[in-house]
Every structure is written in C-alpha cells, then in structure tokens.
Amino acid sequence: MTHDPVIALSDVSKSFVLHNQGGARIPVMAGADLSVAAGECVALTGASGAGKSTLMRMIYGNYLAASGRIMVAGVDVAKAEPREILSLRRQTLGYVSQFLRVVPRVPTREVVAEPLLVTGHERQEAMARAERLLARLNIPERLWDLSPTTFSGGEQQRVNIARGFAYTYPAMLLDEPTASLDAENRDTVLTLIEEAKARGAAILGIFHDVAARERVCDREVDVSAFTPAAA
C-alpha cells in the first residue's frame, strides 16, 4: 500500500468576482493546504462562512480554483478537462451533499444503484446492493419503486446517503452526512463511514455534530487558517 495521500491540496486560492455588482472581487480562500490518506477521515472545521463547503466544492470540481493544485488520485482537478473530472467523479471521487438532486420519475432503487450501473456493475448486483443500503437506512420497501421527488426531507437525505455509499469510491467528500438524522439512522451513517475507512477510502467531511466527528474522524483541519487576510 502506498502512503501517498489520495487527496492533496497545495496553495489553493479562490475568489469570486461579481461582474454585475460593480466587478466586486471577494477573496474567500488563500494558501489552502491539506491532505487525506487512504483509510483516513479528516474533518473540516471553522465557523459558518469560513469556506468549508467552498473547499469541498473545489475538490469536487464544482467551483473553479483560482490557483494552486488539487490532486485527487493523480488528477489535478484545478486544471483537468471536464471529461477527466467526470471520469474522476464516476470512478474515484464520491460526494454526498446535504440535498438530493432529484431526477423526475426515476425510482428510488435506480437512483441509489446508478453509481454502480455507470461503473459497469451487473444490474442484479447493483440492485441488490441498493436494496441492502435502503433497508439499512430504514427506507420502507414500499417506497423503493417510487421516485424520491415526493419523499420527506429526511427520507431524501437518507436516499442521498445510500446513493453516495453504493459504489466503493476510493475518495469521498461528505457534507454534514448526519445532519437532522434520528439516533438510529445517524448510527448507521457513522457505521457506513467506518466501513468505508476500513476498506481504505480517504474521507474529507464537514460534521457539525461533535460526537459524530469524534467517533469517525482521525484529525481536524480548521479552514479559518485559509481565510485571506482582510485587505
């Protein structure tokens, strides 16, 4: 096993330029450095607005970094072509956001199995794994054939988590995976995270739940250190 980190950021900066509001330039991050090794779970901490989600979105390629390197399993997300990022997202880098982006009419079972189907898993195997995850997360079986569009917020969140953990990504980004879950489901999610770590996934997450953070995270990185000095 190599000891190279799976996720490694060096000197990453980001600013937003608002062209339609007088070209205001808002620097939000500078000199961000961090790394996550295989089997490790690192928590991002810092006050609301410090840039935790921004940093996660940059690693996922959803926000453009202004400068620096964002290496994920050998790909520099800060410079990669769209198709390289798409391939990275399919094969390597998972992202569990707080909200499910629902595609109309697709049944829950398919929504969860999709990451397995696009990586070439057998349909039967993919469906079986999706069903196991849905059952573990207490989504009643009678809902599996329905689209999650009309589910409650909590159910959608659990469907989203099931989808995020269906495929065994070598690297994962988790944005408040336990927020607003009841005790039992929260425990299931933390167990899923522990299982992912045990199989060698590198995990970077935002956890406002201190007890959850202490249970699954190996160390913390305070993003306030990356806040640009006020000019």
Place this chain on the structure above:
Amino acid sequence: MTPLLQVQGVSKYYGARIGCEDVGFELYPGEVMGIVGESGSGKSTLLGCLAGQLAPDAGEVLFDTRGEGLRDTLKMSEPERRMLGRTDWAFVHQNARDGLRMGVSAGGNVGERLMAVGARHYGQIRGQAIDWLGRVEISEDRVDDRPGMFSGGMQQRLQIARNLVTGPRLVFMDEPTGGLDVSVQARLLDLLRGLVREMGLSAIIVTHDLAVVRLLADRLMVMKDGHVVEAGLTDQVLDDPQHGYTQLLVSSVLQV
C-alpha cells in the same frame, strides 16, 4: 480516445452581422454538451453549421466516421453528407412537425428510417418500429395513427424514436423540450437521459433552459452575440460562473 467531433474556427455571417464566430471544441464519445444563450446569441446558427444544414463561412467540422476516420463534413459531397445524416447523425427539431412526415403513420415514420438504411423485411421493420414506440412510451395501438392525431409531447417522442431507431452516434437537438408543458418536459427529459445513457450517445443540445442542461449535459458552452463566452463542466459553469453574462443568466432564473 479520439474525439467524435472536432470543431475548429467555425464562423457564419449574415451579411455584416455575426451569426457565430470562431467557435471550436471537441466532443468525445458518450459526451453530452449543452449550448445555452438567449435568443439571437447564435446557438441555433452554430448547431445548423455543425449538423450540415447551414454552410459556415469558415472553419472545420471533423467527424470520426466509421469507415474512414476523421473527415471534414463541410467538404463532403452532398450524397455523403446525406448518408451520414441517415446513419450516424440524428437531428431532433424543436417543432416535431419539422422532423416528422405528417402524412405517414407513426409506425411508418419510424420504419421509413430503417428502410433508408436498407431494411426490407416488412415484419421486422414493423416489429422494430413498435419496439421503439414502446421505448418512447407510445402504446402499440397508436402505431397506425398519423402524427397529427398525437399531442405535442407524443409528437416529440415520436420524432425522437424516428431519429434514434437507426442507432446514430451523434444527436443534434434544438430546444427539444421547447413549447411543451413542464410535466411533459420532465417525462421527455427523463426519457432522453435514459436513452443517452443506454445507447452511449453523444449529443449536442441547444436550449435556453438551464434546468434542461443541468439534467442532460455533461458540459456546457455559453454563447452571447455569436461568441462562446464560457465553457466547462455543466455544474461548474452554473454554480460558479466566471463570465459576467453567465452570472447574469444564472441569477436571472426564477426559483420555484
């Protein structure tokens, strides 16, 4: 991997006015690219140039043909280009009436395409036509009806079946969900998304609807006044737009 389509410096002028200018990109197999911009931004002009419906004033459109590798489709002879249009390419029009033969039955509309590429066995053609009508959710008992008896959403689905039945590798779509009810749009989008995945299609979709590209497109090009002002991964362009015009476009969408 070789790109399926390589576009370089495509420009089209209407007299002194710019239709589109110096557009270039590469499209890889299985990729879906969206082109967005307001009316008059040149997106339909560009699509017409790419699909061989308009002759650009400059540029190259190289397509990776099955037989001969990369060919400049703009320099092909008319019969060659028409053959490409029947086999590897498909074009889905905004108005289904532009892409259908209104005097021919639904089954005939689909079967005709198969005959154009050499199918001759009536039973097989009809069987395949029924199969495709099913895939676009048109029931078998409507196979002998003419498209004029169909609703707008059904006509659009029929046009898609007619276009995809020959197994094209590249599909051009011009506002495929324009003018349809939102509920019908959702159904059509879901259908398109499934077909694109299953068939491994590459597609170029022109639309002004950002929700459509978010759902269907891997990549996005934003056009304004005939120029590409921004391009990139769809969610990145929509969530972290860099150009002033894209920022305006994204922030102008009404939240529901």
